[in-house]
Amino acid sequence: MKRVLIRRPGSHRVLEVVSEPDPVPGPGQISIRVRAAGVNYADCVVRMGYYEAAKDLYPITPGFEFAGMVEACGPGVTEPGPGQEVFGITRFGAYASRIVVEPWQVWPCPEGWTFSECAGFPAVFLTAYYGLFKAGRVGKGEILLIHSAAGGVGTALLQLSRIAGCRACAVVGSGRKAGLCRDLGAEAVIDRSSQDLWAMAESLAPKGFDAIFDSGGPATLKAGYRRLAPGGRLVVFGFSEMFPRGRDPNLLGLAWEWLKLPRFSPLDLTSSNRGVVGFNVVRLFSQRDLARSAMGEMLGWIKEGRLRKVPVAEYPLESVVEAHQALESGTTVGKLVLTV
Numbered sequence: 001m002k003r004v005l006i007r008r009p010g011s012h013r014v015l016e017v018v019s020e021p022d023p024v025p026g027p028g029q030i031s032i033r034v035r036a037a038g039v040n041y042a043d044c045v046v047r048m049g050y051y052e053a054a055k056d057l058y059p060i061t062p063g064f065e066f067a068g069m070v071e072a073c074g075p076g077v078t079e080p081g082p083g084q085e086v087f088g089i090t091r092f093g094a095y096a097s098r099i100v101v102e103p104w105q106v107w108p109c110p111e112g113w114t115f116s117e118c119a120g121f122p123a124v125f126l127t128a129y130y131g132l133f134k135a136g137r138v139g140k141g142e143i144l145l146i147h148s149a150a151g152g153v154g155t156a157l158l159q160l161s162r163i164a165g166c167r168a169c170a171v172v173g174s175g176r177k178a179g180l181c182r183d184l185g186a187e188a189v190i191d192r193s194s195q196d197l198w199a200m201a202e203s204l205a206p207k208g209f210d211a212i213f214d215s216g217g218p219a220t221l222k223a224g225y226r227r228l229a230p231g232g233r234l235v236v237f238g239f240s241e242m243f244p245r246g247r248d249p250n251l252l253g254l255a256w257e258w259l260k261l262p263r264f265s266p267l268d269l270t271s272s273n274r275g276v277v278g279f280n281v282v283r284l285f286s287q288r289d290l291a292r293s294a295m296g297e298m299l300g301w302i303k304e305g306r307l308r309k310v311p312v313a314e315y316p317l318e319s320v321v322e323a324h325q326a327l328e329s330g331t332t333v334g335k336l337v338l339t340v
Ligand SMILES: NC(=O)c1ccc[n+]([C@@H]2O[C@H](COP(=O)([O-])OP(=O)(O)OC[C@H]3O[C@@H](n4cnc5c(N)ncnc54)[C@H](OP(=O)(O)O)[C@@H]3O)[C@@H](O)[C@H]2O)c1
Pocket: 039, 040, 041, 042, 123, 124, 127, 147, 148, 149, 150, 151, 152, 153, 154, 171, 172, 173, 174, 177, 215, 216, 236, 237, 238, 239, 240, 241, 242, 243, 244, 245, 246, 279, 280, 281, 282, 327, 328, 329, 330, 331, 332, 334, 335
């Protein structure tokens, strides 16, 4: 098998493709012949060495999601059987041509979806599902502000907020990302490269937003908090703005960004009826019932035609450096996947 290996955190140069014997599934496990693996911004953070849950795991193979064919079942497993086409989630290790997982981590590929479309689905949709329905607790008719709305998680948030009956206002970093957001149901799109983000936001929601989904960090958290309606929730799930676009971060720069992170006062939270909530979906690995029920519900929405395929850009596994560079440029739309 081939897999991407990061021996030590660092720049793109630390992404190596290595060959080694295929893994054998143990009791209660299945092995998958991976055909595609999703690329997430979090993988870049793992490569840089700043992803908390990966800190003690180097050398590491990144990757939270994959799609492919079941190749073999270990003792005690009958379903899914060899030859079945599945997609799934893993706590690292998906940037590989083979992976061993447990059956609860996989689902059958939806009809008519390619392996790449399937591989780009679970991580961002589980994140968006958790963010909207568990952390953000959105309700019908609520007005939401969604940052980086044309990206992987952003496009999933847009689709799911439409299902939840919410009104979504999308924020994007370039005008060419606006069309996709409108297509996915955004009521309005703010291009923050050419428009005054907060003036536009105030005109769209004069009474404030019921929930704001922020994966950028220091640049928008404080201002977003001030634009929450009474009872509004600021949902924090990423810090991509803390990292320089397309360049290696340095500790001094990160420390400076860290200093810019807002501190929220419990007194103000109480007197203004506002909330700040953070989450990391990687914790769903210890809440497998929730992961299974969320995915079951979303697969139902796919069958009913209420959820669309995610637009994907494909890169061969050997071009993992180019895939990371593209994602870190901040210019991509939809999902990126590695194909095997
Ligand atoms: N907590 C969790 O459980 C969880 C799970 C998955 C992802 N996340 C977070 O959600 C965010 C989106 O992840 P994704 O994989 O779907 O990526 P993505 O949105 O497809 O790509 C990242 C987007 O972030 C924006 N961005 C802002 N600053 C950036 C920078 N310095 N470098 C690159 N991009 C920058 C860009 O969009 P605009 O310029 O249009 O804003 C870019 O397109 C990331 O912050 C990620 O860490 C969190």
